[in-house]
Amino acid sequence: MGRPDKAARAAIARRRSDAIDLRLAGVDWLTIARKLAADPAVNSDGIAYPQGYGIERYRKQQDPPSDEALIHAACRDVRQALADRRAELNDDVDELRALEADRLDRLFFVAYKKAVRDQDLAAVDRTLRIMERRARLLGLDMPVRTELSGPDRGPVQVESTTVDELEKLIALTDPGTE
Numbered sequence: 001m002g003r004p005d006k007a008a009r010a011a012i013a014r015r016r017s018d019a020i021d022l023r024l025a026g027v028d029w030l031t032i033a034r035k036l037a038a039d040p041a042v043n044s045d046g047i048a049y050p051q052g053y054g055i056e057r058y059r060k061q062q063d064p065p066s067d068e069a070l071i072h073a074a075c076r077d078v079r080q081a082l083a084d085r086r087a088e089l090n091d092d093v094d095e096l097r098a099l100e101a102d103r104l105d106r107l108f109f110v111a112y113k114k115a116v117r118d119q120d121l122a123a124v125d126r127t128l129r130i131m132e133r134r135a136r137l138l139g140l141d142m143p144v145r146t147e148l149s150g151p152d153r154g155p156v157q158v159e160s161t162t163v164d165e166l167e168k169l170i171a172l173t174d175p176g177t178e
Contacts, residue, residue: 004051011051016081023078033070036077042070097137104134148173 004012015036022032034044038052042064052058053073054065065073108130115123135141148169150156156169 008051015049015051016077016084019074019077020081029071029074030067032078033067033074036074037064037070039064100137101134104130104137108134 019032019036022035023029027035031044033053034042036049036052037043038049038055038058040046040048042054043049043052048058053070057063057065064070108127111123111127111130114120115127148156161169
């Protein structure tokens, strides 16, 4: 079986979209599979769903796929549809990230010129804020390492710590809880 033509690919995309819509609506796998089956004898609507599950068997006038095979096909469709949507979202996020980086570059250029040319301290601060935002956007900052230690920089012994000691530790790490 070769690559489906454009019309078949569109019908498969529609079937996957229908499968995910039904699943999001809380429909069980077997009902989804039967609703999207190619064989009218299996299809819950009594129609031949275009590019539905078991289309090759239907075209060859063979028995329709088992319920288990239909469910497997529906699950595979939903997984594939979700993977496709995730890939599209990732592409969109990458495009948005690049657009935001370009905007920050333009703002940086203006602020940087003013900071260097006029030696304007407000422009220097603005330049640094733009640089910080750009670094966060592009993931350039190193992760902050946080470490809690007990007496003499040793490990905190939680199993032998009293409630009072835990409260003191929380107060040390979160000054707003006093």
